[in-house]
Amino acid sequence: MPDTQTLTLPVLPLTSGVVGPTMVVNIVLETPEARTAIEAAQRHSGRLLLVPKLDGHYARVGTVAKIEDVGGLPGGHRAVVVRGLQRATIGAGVGGDGDGLWVSAEPVGESEPGGSAVSERSRELARQYRAVVEAILEHRGAGRLAEGLRGITDPGAVADTALYLPELSLEQKVEVLEAIDVEARLEKVLAWAKDVLADVAVRTEVNRGVAEGIDKAQREAVLRRQMEAIRTELGEGDDDVIADYRLRLEESGAPEDVRAAAGRELEKLERTGPQSPEHGWILSWLDTILELPWSVRADEPLDLVAARAVLDADHAGLDDVKERIVELLAVRKLRAERGLGVPAGRSLGTEGTEGAAGGDAEPHRGRGSGAILALVGPPGVGKTSLGQSVARAMGRPFARVALGGVRDEAEIRGHRRTYVGARPGRFVRALTEAGAMNPVLLLDEVDKVGSDWRGDPSSALLEVLDPAQNHTFRDHYLEVDLDLSDVVFIATANVLETIPGPLLDRMEIVRLDGYTDEEKVAIAREHLLPRLLERSGLRDDEVEVSDDALAELASGYTREAGVRELERQLARVLRKVATRVAGASTGLRTGTGESVDQAAEPEPAEPVVVDAEALRPLVGRRRFHSEVAERTSTPGVATGLAVTGAGGEVLFIEATSMPGEAGLSLTGQLGDVMKESAEIARSYVRSHAAELGIGDDAFEGRRFHLHVPAGAVPKDGPSAGVALTTALVSLLTGRPVRHVVGMTGEVTLQGKVLAIGGVKQKVLAAQRAGLTEVVLPARNEADLDDVPESVRDAMVIHFASDVREVLDRALEPEPAAAVA
Secondary structure, eight states, X not given: OOOOSOEEEEEEEESSOOOOTTOEEEEEEOSHXXXXXXXXXXXXXXXXXXXXXETTEEOSEEEEEEEEEEEEOTTSOEEEEEEEEEEEEEEEEEOOSSSSOEEEEEEOOOBOGGGOSSOHHHHHHHHHHHHHHHHHHHHTTOTTHHHHHHTOOOHHHHHHGGGGOTTSOHHHHHHHHHOOBHHHHHHHHHHHHHHHHHHHHHHHHHHHHHHHHHHHHHHHHHHHHHHHHHHHHTTOOSHHHHHHHHHHHHHTTOOHHHHHXXXXXXXXXXXXXXXXXXXXXXXXXXXXXXXXXXXXXXXOOOOHHHHHHHHHHHOSSOHHHHHHHHHHHHHHHHHHHTTSOOOOOEETTOOSOTTTSSGGGOOOOSSOOOOEEEEEOOTTSSHHHHHHHHHHHHTOOEEEEEOTTOOOTHHHHOOOTTSTTOOOOHHHHHHHHHTXXXXXXXXXXXXXXXXXXXXXXXXXXXXXXXXXXXGGEEOTTXXXXXXXXXXXXXXXXXXXXXXXXXXXXXXXXEEOOOOOHHHHHHHIIIIIHHHHHHHHTOOGGGEEEOHHHHHHHHHHSOOOSSSHHHHHXXXXXXXXXXXXXXXXXXTOOOTTSOOOOTTSOOOOOOOEEEOGGGHHHHHOSOOOOOOHHHHTSSTTEEEEEEEETTEEXXXXXXXXXXXXXXXXXXXXXXXXXXXXXXXXXXXXXXHXXXXXXXXXXXXXXEXXXXXXXXXXXXXXXXXXXXXXXXXXXXXHHOOOBOTTEEEOOEEOTTOBEEOOSOHHHHHHHHHHTTOOEEEEEGGGGGGGGGSOHHHHHHSEEEEESBHHHHHHHHBOOOOOOOOO
């Protein structure tokens, strides 16, 4: 029978477990207070109070325990064996013999609802708890322990066995100890035991699946080893393949970090069977790495005269970009002569691998002397072919990266290897194609890069085109640093407006504004005609094309900034000539209807002469005529100048008025800025009507309409301000615009003419259209230096700072008053 009288006992704190009634445990005496409590208990009744201690606070209920044995451990510590007797509620602290903590403790018996010793509810809960614990033991393979549990019949003792469960936390075990009511204690431990059973069941199922997987993997490993042994006997093993990769890696001259990454992949390849998908992925990655020309660099001649000769031979004009390339070569030449860090490496085309393997052959890595140029101009001016000429002049290999329409960021940085069909980005592939680490890479159509949910390629280009970062460019597929600092990047674009600002900031802009008619004739004579003769199968002595014919083709059959359409028209002419020559040699009828006898001895044929008069039978009637005089003969039509993606253009602006509600109508697919320019022009004309000789009633009850033809083409920008103002003044004064004058400039409400851009392209467009005079803003006078001297000499350029100066130059004089 347990004691019920109040006891005074020393306290042994328990910080890592709970001891309940009937439990026998070993306790290591590691703390002074534990040793003091045991010594105090030994001097008295041999009993003490075991109290759990959580976060510095003692539990409300402890366990009265009896010391069974005390002994020493090998480490020098003492240990005690105690047996739990009964629960006891903790009272106040009292003085005791010694320095330990003594408290009054009141033993408590098992409590049941209604005061009965054991209720039927307690027995049912005990049976359920026993069944759950037996299931837990079965999952753990400890079924024999369940027999001991069946020997415990007291419901309270059954509940106390929960103190043995390792899944219960210290806080939960303290709750079990403090639960005096047996039913409440059983309900707690039953709920917790069910949670433990569910967790154990899941773990058992997972472990079973893992074990089955391991067994299957072991079986496959054994079979794989057997297959490898068979292939080795047949001479078909993978050892030769891996050894070949190791040899190629050593000879690649790759940097140390790249060789280390490839070495790790080779080790993984050795552990991976050919049947695994990862085996193929690793082989593809290794092939990509080893195909890169890590230690190969093209030898640059660094001959400035020869480089300029190559550029001049390939392209006429374009002095700005030619000078920039020569400057780049001059810098590299000085650095090489003065030992300031020209990258080292195996020369392109060098036989063997001497100096390519090992750490000594690692190429220079860091901020190199590459360049980033952006060639901006209309189509057909030779931007792409100029990139090839730059590569020839520098003695470097050439590769082209087409960016037009690219919308996936992975096209720049590559796909991650986790994706099926992953491959490196376009820059890695371009280096492999070029065969050297210092090529000239042409980034074609950089202004047409798009973006969508797959990413923004222009953002990925920021790292590629930043000299401070591209020496450690990291492709997502390779996942190793790639040095692009010695690459010469040449980007091409038609317009700058669609290129993001941060990307534009990384490029040096070189403008190619187009060619004059004289330059087109020279290009056709020196470059287009020889190439097209070869394509047409004609010899030089079979056709003669005069300069007059070339000039007529350039002015009457094409109207472009470049020479692409001129090349097509010239090719058409030569195809007609080739047909005549081929017909004459085979007895077919020629263009004159004459027949040639095939049996007759062939006589040397006279060359076909193509002059300006012969063009109409060959390519048809002239396509372009000067229509400025016809269009501007009526008051209210002005000739403006604009810049589009295709180069400079002549823009006719028409104005008219009609009775109706006062206001302004605008048509021609105009942008917001151009609409505002039209409003400014109308406001200026109306506010200065008296100065301009316009009657006060000219605006009353009349609606004005401004139209810019070619309505399918969007138009915008402020530079049409002077032309819009001139058209309105011409309409209201009845004075036509002089048909030889083109104009451009932005206008303010005070009539000031502000500077604009694209002066060279606009002046060239005016010359192509047959205009002989151009009115420009006075602030653009310095930009006239960009216009070819031949054009400046052939045209009269007027500069204006006020719109009234523009009107004086552009409008026809007022008719003289009749003399009576």
